[in-house]
Amino acid sequence: MYERRFAFRHPVEDRSAVPTGDGDRPGPGHGRFGRPYRSEPTRIHYDTTMTRTTVRVRGIYTTALTKLLEESDGSGTESEDEPIEVVQASDPIEERFDDPFAAVPADIRIETTRDRQGIEVSGAPDDLERVLAELEGLAIDTFRWDDGTPRGAVFDAEVLEAGGGSGAVVDLGDGRRGYLKYDDVDGYVGEGDRYRVQVDEPTPPWDGDEPRVRPTLAVGGGLCTLSRDRTGVSAAASGEAGTELVGMTDLLSTSIPEGWGLRWKRAATDADLEAMETAVERAVDRAEDLEAAIGDAPDEPGEPGRIAAPRRTAWCWFGRESRFALDDHRRAVETTMPGHHRIKAADRAASAAVDFAEAVGASGADGEAAFPFDAVSRQFGPTTGDRLEIGHGKPDGRRISLGYGEVTEWDADGSITLERSMRGGGTYDALGTPKEEGDVAITKFREGRWWYPTTYKSADGETKGTYVNVCTPVELFPDAVRYVDLYVDVIRTPDGAVEIVDADELEAAVDEGLVSEELAEKARNVAEAVERALSK
Incomplete structure (x- = not known):
């Protein structure tokens, strides 16, 4: 504060x-x-x-x-x-x-x-x-x-995969992974090499990328950054403004610790001396706290694991x-x-x-x-003929791809139909009917609706059942359909039987704190309404 x-x-x-x-x-x-x-x-x-x-x-x-x-x-x-x-x-x-x-x-x-x-x-x-x-x-x-890999956290890391691309995947311990760019490391990077790294750019749980880590230490003060891989004082602002910031640093009473370099952010150009002083004090305090936190760790990186997370x-x-x-x-x-x-x-x-x-x-x-779905989708997509991914979000933060399909129907009211070709093997979830080569999944989405149905059909047009997913309001983006799955679903089998399924998974998610009771109640109400509609 x-x-x-x-x-x-x-x-x-x-x-x-x-x-x-x-x-x-x-x-x-x-x-x-x-x-x-x-x-x-x-x-x-x-x-x-x-x-x-x-x-x-x-x-x-x-x-x-x-x-x-x-x-x-x-x-x-x-x-x-x-x-x-x-x-x-x-x-x-x-x-x-x-x-x-x-x-x-x-x-x-x-x-x-x-x-x-x-x-x-x-x-x-x-x-x-x-x-x-x-x-x-x-x-x-x-x-x-x-x-679990917050910005600024320090880990001992071990290289898992190296040799291709512009960086290596590293093990951070406890199932966590990071991405270490080769340009950030002096010398060759090989599998099994160990480094002490800091999280420089965390990534959201729905993103498939690993958080970027660097083999250095840095701390922020709000208007400035202290880092081990810099020397002296510099500023992000160019020209006279940057020169003035560097010069004003000499007027501050707080000393920069040995082995650390100070860099002023652009926002510092609007700050007065008091705010600059506070920023440097903060950064110095955080640098000292970070050094103390890793002080008990061996000088050389050991088994993958977290060292500090201030x-x-x-x-x-x-x-x-x-x-x-x-x-x-x-x-x-x-x-x-x-x-x-x-x-x-x-x-x-x-x-x-x-x-x-x-x-x-x-x-x-x-x-x-x-x-204005009509105008937006005509300009940016999706529209008929587009290839679209189904981005199936989960309340625990993961994002699962349910595959890609072609938009075969489009309506200005925010409705689209997506068709996907299915591979043979296994059965359709909850329906129990077999998956066979040539099957087609026909999914109808509507912008803002809390559910969407998928009907599975065989190559000769025979219906194998309908699965209705209950979810947060659907958004139809140019490259993907986005929503968060709410576990409970409704099915209609080929013989016409209708049933709500996976309600226990929703209750478990509420108990775990992944879904609020308000959202769970909405999901139950939607599922019951869909069940009544399909039963008519």
Whole structure:
């Protein structure tokens, strides 16, 4: 937690010459929503006894999460007197909110995952739990998992596979794996070699990649990083701003420990000396704590296993309802079209199109209009003829591919039909009918629906049964169908018998804390409704 005194912000340029606009455009001296631009230096005062959990947010969910976290009051947590504060905001975020954001160290970092399906939340354990308590309550299909290989954790590792590609797979102990790039290692890397490594880039549980590890040590201070593979002082910012940061470091009273190099992040260019001092103090404290944590370990790496994990990492996966809930938070501060986050999560190229539509005043910006599946799928997919994967998520964080199929039917209402060719051998799950060469699986999906049916047919068209999967609301992305399976399913056998199956697996998931009781009740209700419909 960061104890507040005060912080100075750099002056914001006077924009009073902005011409008068129409509609949502600003008038003279005002921001996008008629707020005055700040043309004078802003001094932010804080209660000196108040501690706050500070959070840095980046990615496509930033505006919505900033609104959500800034409104949190800690109710329902053990830290009701410790509000959450977003810091180190980007320029667009500064413009969208009334109050200024401090350029101070962040306790927690939140970043959108590479596939845009969710977020990484990393930081100090106690602070992390405080933030996660707010995020978990976003919507019924928000899932959260802790990472066994958190950012910054130190492991002794042994190379399992080497020789191909640009890196080696390493054993981190207890079934954990990591990816070590050859360029990060001095000399040849061979199977059986051992290294002491640190997690540099963790990966979400639904991602097939291993977390990237490096054979060095580094710690962050919110605005800066101390690392063993650097010397002296440097800055990520180029030009005069970077030179100024390096020079100002000499004015700080905290000394950089021997064997560590300091690098300032870009956000430090907006910080004052007090915030810079705090950042370096934090980094030095963390470096000393990390050295103490690994101090009892042998100098040479031993059997694979975790040596130290001073920070925690958790992952939040956003389902369709979560993304629409985020739309509502964003809509409170900025023009937001229906399905804003759903569209941006589908394709990186969609961001520009969404921004353009909102800039010119998207219809239905109040959220009442339906998600524009027709326009989105025509532009980015999926549509007839596309090849689509079924990405079967599990409540424990795994993502299983159920294979690929061809979109044979498409409708503007958000419905598609996917056909897959099946291999022979075994029987169909729960149905008991044999799988044979030439069989076809015909699956009908509809955007936003809590279930989908798959009918299995033989080569001559004979129906072998129907399996209805109950899941979180389906999302039809350009390359994959995404949802999280809720265990309970409904089957109809070839003779017409209808039955709910795997209800015990749902109950077990609730007992294990993988599925909330609210979500489980929704799944039961959906299964019962499907059972009644199939029995008619």
